[in-house]
Amino acid sequence: RKEVEQDPGPFNVPEGATVAFNCTYSNSASQSFFWYRQDCRKEPKLLMSVYSSGNEDGRFTAQLNRASQYISLLIRDSKLSDSATYLCAVNNGRADMRFGAGTRLTVKP
Amino acid sequence: GAVVSQHPSWVICKSGTSVKIECRSLDFQATTMFWYRQFPKQSLMLMATSNEGSKATYEQGVEKDKFLINHASLTLSTLTVTSAHPEDSSFYICSASALDRNTGELFFGEGSRLTVL
Numbered sequence: 001r002k003e004v005e006q007d008p009g010p011f012n013v014p015e016g017a018t019v020a021f022n023c024t025y026s027n028s029a030s031q032s033f034f035w036y037r038q039d040c041r042k043e044p045k046l047l048m049s050v051y052s053s054g055n056e057d058g059r060f061t062a063q064l065n066r067a068s069q070y071i072s073l074l075i076r077d078s079k080l081s082d083s084a085t086y087l088c089a090v091n092n093g094r095a096d097m098r099f100g101a102g103t104r105l106t107v108k109p
Numbered sequence: 110g111a112v113v114s115q116h117p118s119w120v121i122c123k124s125g126t127s128v129k130i131e132c133r134s135l136d137f138q139a140t141t142m143f144w145y146r147q148f149p150k151q152s153l154m155l156m157a158t159s160n161e162g163s164k165a166t167y168e169q170g171v172e173k174d175k176f177l178i179n180h181a182s183l184t185l186s187t188l189t190v191t192s193a194h195p196e197d198s199s200f201y202i203c204s205a206s207a208l209d210r211n212t213g214e215l216f217f218g219e220g221s222r223l224t225v226l
Binding site: 049 | 152202204215
């Protein structure tokens with residue numbers, strides 16, 4: 001079993017749609033959680049951290065469920081510029097980040 | 110945010126040659142840097158953890174004699190792909206966590222795209 005498993009995608013959605021990604025992790029001792037965005041042929045860039053209380057940044061909402069060991073990302077009112085691959089990441093407390101396989105999102109006009 | 114610089118951004122080499130990739134933290138000290146490899150349409154795969162002043166820790170299945178890692182200072186780690194072959198062609202990305210920040214966040218270099226002919 002992979003340490004971090006993620007919706008395989010791809011997701012193809014129209015502009016304005018709401019889309020949700022889920023990710024599960026196997027290490028119950030994992031300490032911090034993140035969503036990264038990766039554009040084609042570029043390095044990942046931090047989109048947002050994920051907290052147990054949930055957090056929101058504009059159109060993006062991230063949730064963490066420690067009991068079920070999953071994290072989610074919700075994107076509302078999708079824009080063309082949201083097209084990218086979204087990687088969930090789990091830090092096991094040794095600055096050892098493990099990534100999901102990534103979910104590719106394409107937002108179409 | 111913290112800045113990590115990686116060089117070269119792309120390199121083409123002949124089979125059998127060695128290629129060195131540098132990763133520098135520009136505005137913070139990093140005792141630990143990480144090297145990832147990413148094949149097309151696949152996720153980042155951790156290759157090794159590079160610790161300043163000590164030997165790198167390699168992930169299972171990664172040949173330490175083929176992928177030489179040196180972390181001589183708090184701001185520089187290098188990855189050398191020795192005797193490169195076409196199957197080593199990939200996107201190599203380094204990352205670092207900042208000593209003075211306890212967020213768990215990683216800062217990534219821009220990546221190095223290696224093509225072995």
